Amino acid sequence: MASKKIKTSVAAKKFLNRGAWTAEEDEKLAQYVAINGPRRWKLIAFNSGLNRCGKSCRLRWLNYLRPNIKRGNFSDAEDDLILRLHRLLGNRWSLIAQRIPERTDNEIKNYWNSHLSKKSKLMEKLPAIPLSAAPLQLESINCGKETEASGEAADLSSDTDDKLFDFSSKGTYGFEWVKDFLELEEDS
DNA sequence: AACGAAGTCAACCGCTAATTT
DNA sequence: GAAATTAGCGGTTGACTTCGT
Numbered sequence: 001m002a003s004k005k006i007k008t009s010v011a012a013k014k015f016l017n018r019g020a021w022t023a024e025e026d027e028k029l030a031q032y033v034a035i036n037g038p039r040r041w042k043l044i045a046f047n048s049g050l051n052r053c054g055k056s057c058r059l060r061w062l063n064y065l066r067p068n069i070k071r072g073n074f075s076d077a078e079d080d081l082i083l084r085l086h087r088l089l090g091n092r093w094s095l096i097a098q099r100i101p102e103r104t105d106n107e108i109k110n111y112w113n114s115h116l117s118k119k120s121k122l123m124e125k126l127p128a129i130p131l132s133a134a135p136l137q138l139e140s141i142n143c144g145k146e147t148e149a150s151g152e153a154a155d156l157s158s159d160t161d162d163k164l165f166d167f168s169s170k171g172t173y174g175f176e177w178v179k180d181f182l183e184l185e186e187d188s
Numbered sequence: 189a190a191c192g193a194a195g196t197c198a199a200c201c202g203c204t205a206a207t208t209t
Numbered sequence: 210g211a212a213a214t215t216a217g218c219g220g221t222t223g224a225c226t227t228c229g230t
Contacts, residue, residue: 020224041215091219091220
């Protein structure tokens with residue numbers, strides 16, 4: 001059954017649009033999601049008249065069309081925060097993104113791969129130099145946004161250091177947990 | 189000006205987890 | 210409880226742009 005399903009899926013894919021989204025497609029998707037909400041992406045893809053798969057629609061919405069997405073250059077504070085979060089969380093891009101307002105996991109991942117991974121390696125070679133010469137400017141980032149994601153990363157809370165990884169008790173963008181982490185880091 | 193190398197980033201793929209039936 | 214469906218994640222690809230020669 002699975003193989004039949006795969007064959008159907010491959011055949012169907014031949015007729016789906018791929019590649020870059022047009023402004024017209026963006027508009028269709030945005031309109032449909034505004035009315036019906038961002039769920040059941042397969043239905044969204046079908047009902048909105050977009051010749052795209054649901055996965056593609058979801059990605060486009062999450063990374064470009066949804067409100068409150070900041071695009072363009074990363075600030076020094078964001079750089080610094082990403083570097084620190086990556087040291088803490090590794091390649092858990094979605095977790096990192098949840099703590100950097102208005103940035104998507106895909107954008108952060110790309111930014112890390114093209115910019116920060118080099119910077120990070122450089123830092124490792126120069127351990128005496130702190131990650132940032134300036135103190136982390138948490139206030140400069142929009143911290144007021146409490147979201148549904150406050151309970152995410154609960155899986156991490158079962159890790160070795162419960163206090164450090166207990167995100168559930170902090171506001172998603174409160175950054176209190178980051179301060180806790182940085183204090184622990186500095187003490188060691 | 190022309191060309192190749194390197195960098196960037198939007199989009200896709202495969203997989204797993206979560207949810208629904 | 211099992212199967213099917215949906216959502217979400219991280220890695221990778223490939224088109225496009227920029228840079229260096």
